Amino acid sequence: MVECLHIRIATWKVWFLPFLCVSSTDFRSDCPTNWFGPNCQFKCHCNNGCSLTGECTTDGVCESGYFGYLCQYRDLAKELDQTAPELTDNEDTTCLKDNPQSVSMQMLPGPFSFFRVVVNKARAEAVDLITFELLNFNTKVTCEDGSYSYKTELFIKYFYCMTATSVTHLVLSGNGVPYLCTVNIGGGRNLALKGAFKYSSIFEEGINVAGGVDGEYPRNGIFENSMCFHANMSQEYSFYQVFFQVPVLIDYFLIINRPEPQFLMRMKNFELISIDDMNQTLMRFVEDDPAFSNSIVYKVAHTSNQIPLLSFRVQKHRLNLMDVLQFCEVEAYGDCPEVMVGLDCADLCNFKCVDQRCETSGRCVQCHAGFYGEHCDLECLHCASRNCTRREGYCIDGCLQGYHDSNCTTVCDKGTYGLNCSMKCGDDCPTSCSPDTGVCLNCPKGKFGSKCNYDCSPNCGGSGACEAIYGYCTEGCEEGFYDYGCSKECSMHCKPPCSQSDGSCPNGCLHGYTGTRCTVVCPPFCGGNKSCDLTTAHCADGCMKGYWDPICSSTCYNCVEDTCDQYTSLCTIGCKAGFTGSNCSSAMYSTMSDAEGNVHIFLSLGIIIIVLTLSLGLLCRKKEPNYPAISEF
Incomplete structure (x- = not known):
């Protein structure tokens, strides 16, 4: 990833070193001795030199006074x-050697960030039995946001505790x-090294304006123009x-400071100002x-x-000739x-890290x-409880069923399955069962089921074959049968197939x-x-005689030969004698003269009167009392 620095340009003279656009992955092979990085901007602090990427080339030991990532x-x-x-x-x-129960390490007053401890390799467990306390002389100092620790080796541990006070x-x-x-x-890294800079003026030609951030110091005790910065002595205000x-x-x-004792006092009353990315003074x-x-x-x-800052300025206001x-x-x-991670702080810590917390290396x-892995970008997919070692991905609680080896990435060998691959597949599927459940994946012809113990x-x-798990017929059914298992018969009333x-x-x-x-019988008529x-x-094909409607459930009315139209019920041949109408539902009546009618009426009335008279006579006879005859007295 390439990141570029954009700086607000003032009216002062400005120098920008070439690493303003830095790649965190490309390293040059032509850097001067003891320098490395994409633009040779990082200094080697190894005892015996560095590789192109900054690793110590021989014994891996840092020079005295340095430690940590790439020293x-x-x-x-x-x-x-x-x-x-x-x-x-x-x-x-x-x-x-003296088995002390505590030890005190002193340092010049200043903020604290972290420390590193190494214990005897043979007693690696001791690294987890160490606690710490921070003091500002005799006053206890607490961590701003709590503390945390982690091990880079079994016997090496880092403790982090950020403080705002000294x-x-x-x-x-x-x-x-x-x-x-x-x-x-931990005393931090020099992040100003070969940084971008601007300045007010120089004392004379030949002064190396980059000497203030070039990482080089005079070794002979004398100011050197090529390694140091010197502002113009005639200006009332100067800065870097x-x-x-x-x-x-x-x-x-x-x-x-410049090394000569007689010139040390020239920096008296200097000011140092830190500035954030909004150009506000921190x-x-x-x-003084x-x-x-x-x-x-x-x-x-x-x-x-x-608070993150984007720049800092060293400045002096001239009060006398010696300022x-x-x-x-x-x-x-x-x-x-x-x-943020990387030597140039240009990369993001992987979000898969807990609390997105990384070392400088990422x-x-x-x-x-x-x-697991350096960047937590590898998954221990088949570990029981998904619990694996941080570095190698070894499964701490063993493997899920169907897997084995230390990383649980190897599927069970053919013919085995289950926890630690300790079970054998069934006799009918000795080489093709599921590694986790033992279910047979391929059964012999004519067999199915989790153990191939059912017949198709x-x-x-x-060929009579069926699917191995559920027994579905894979080549269809014999004629007359249907369903996945061909277990149901076709209707005998179906035109095959x-x-x-x-x-x-x-x-x-x-x-x-x-x-x-x-399976449904047609209407009976x-x-x-x-x-x-x-x-x-x-x-x-229509209805049987005497019936009509679409399903022939209604009867025809008084039709000759009981024949009527299937959909209208109209008699197609005609009506039976004595009936009329479109569907023969009306009866027919004959006509006669008035005289004949009257005769019929009188005859009918006479018959009715005679019947009534006889009925009354019989009734009265039954009601007369039974008196004895006179001759009986």
């Missing part, structure tokens, strides 16, 4: 003499202290401003302490070390902001469950039957061959 981190534990010198001798195999002592305690071999205190490629976090600044420091006016090295703590802005190097020590401090349906067509998927009769039904599978429509069941 880029300054070791604050080397600034002062320690009570346990074996912990700062740059040798990880020399360890404490720290003077790191106190280590616990049962692991007796096995300590090395303690490094350094720009970072991206906003960074800075803990402290170092200003390396900190203004004024050197007489005790440090003649310092060879000025160390200025950055009181806004939790001159001159130095051989300005350095800014710190690190990338959160989630290596994740911790992976989310189920991931005898009604399967073709029936559909093998649902048993329907695409060629129709035999006479007298209807329905999709010809259909005429002709008794056939009816497959969908509506309407009689296709």
Whole structure:
């Protein structure tokens, strides 16, 4: 990825070094000795030289005073003499000998960020038995956002604790202290090295304006134009401003004065200003302490070390002839902001890292469950509980069923399945079962089921083969059967063949039957061959005599030979005697003379009167009392 720095141009003279556009992946092969990087902007701090990418070429040991990723981190534990010198001798195999339960490491006052400990390899577990406390002389200092730690090796551990206040002592305690071999205190990386800069003026031609950030110092105790910066002595105000490629976090600044003792006081009363990416001042420091006016090295703590800054400026206002802005190097020590990684802080930490927290190299401090690798971009897919080791991806709780080996990436060998591949496939599928469940993937001809222990349906067509798991016939059914297992018979009233998927009769039904599978009997009074429509069941060849309507369920009325139209009920031959109308539903009546009618009426009335008279006489007879005869008295 390529990132470019854009700087607001002022009216001052401005120099931009060529690494303003930096690739975090390309490294040049023609860098000068002890330099590396895409634009040779990173300095080698290895004991015996670096590779093109900055790795130490031989023993992997950093030069004294540096440690960490590519030996880029300054070791604050080397600034002062320690009570346990074996912990700062740059040798990880020399360890404490007197079995102390605690050890105190002193440092010059300044913000704290992290430290590194190395314990005896033979007692690697001791690294987890070490605790720490930070002090500002006798006052306890707490971490701003809590602390965290992680191991890069079983016996090497990093502890992170960012502070806004100064720290003077790191106190280590616990049962692991007796096995300590090395303690490094993180002093950050010089992020100003070969940075972009601008300046007000120079003293004379030949002054190397880049000398303030070139990483080189005079070795002979004399100011050198090629390595140092010297502003014009006649100007009332002079400055030197350094720009970072991206906003960074800075803990402290170092200003390396010119080496001659008689000129040290010229930097007295200098100012240092830090500026954020909105061009707002974060900190203004004024050197006004007489005790440090003649310092060879000025160390200025950055009181806004939790806020990213984009540049800083060293400046002087001329009060007398001896006030001159001159130095051989300005350095800014710190690190990338959160989630940014790389020597140039131009890359993002992988989101698969827990809390998106990475080392400078981009290596994740911790992976989310189920991931491993330097950047947590590899998955331990087949580990039980998705729990695997961070570096190699070894499955801690074993494998899921169907897999084996340390990474659980190898499928069970043929013929085996289950947990640790300890089960054997069934006798009927010895080489083709599922590695996790043991279900047979291919059964012998005529067999199916998870263990190939069921017979295919005898009604399967073709070769009689069926699908291995559920027994579906793969070559269709024998004629007269349908469904996936060919277990259902086609209707005997279906004109063959029936559909093998649902048993329907695409060629129709035999006479007298209807329905999709010809299982419905046609109406009983259909005429002709008794056939009816497959969908509506309407009689296709008319009705039997005496019936009508589409399904022949209604009777004809008084039609000759009981014959009427199927759809209108009209008598097609005519009506029976005595009936009339379009459908013969009306009876017929005969006509006669009035005299004949009257005779009929009188005769009828006479008959009625005679019947009534006889009926009354019989009734009265039954009601007379039974008196005895006179002769009986």
